[in-house]
Amino acid sequence: MEFMESEICPKTLTCPIFNGILKGTEYTAVYKKLYCEAGEEGRNRCRRFQIATLVGKCPPDVLPNASKTAEEIIAEMKKAGLA
Secondary structure: OOOOOOHOOOHHHHHHHHHHHHOOHHHHHHHHHHHHOHHHHHHHHHHHHHHHHOOOOOOOOOOOOOOOOOOHHHHHHHHHOOO
């Protein structure tokens, strides 16, 4: 299935989730389908994309479906001096 470029998250190629902690796992395809290749709606659901949009970066271990809110994660980042 081909995707229009606007449907694919611009951060997919460099996302540490797919190049690091989930590389080569069965979860990679599922996360990509639900978040990375699901257009604006998918990106808006992705916790990583939300955080990067708000503060310009996201910790490498945050999953797209993290249970903490973006605000909670950003508060933790600030407390640790990362944001």
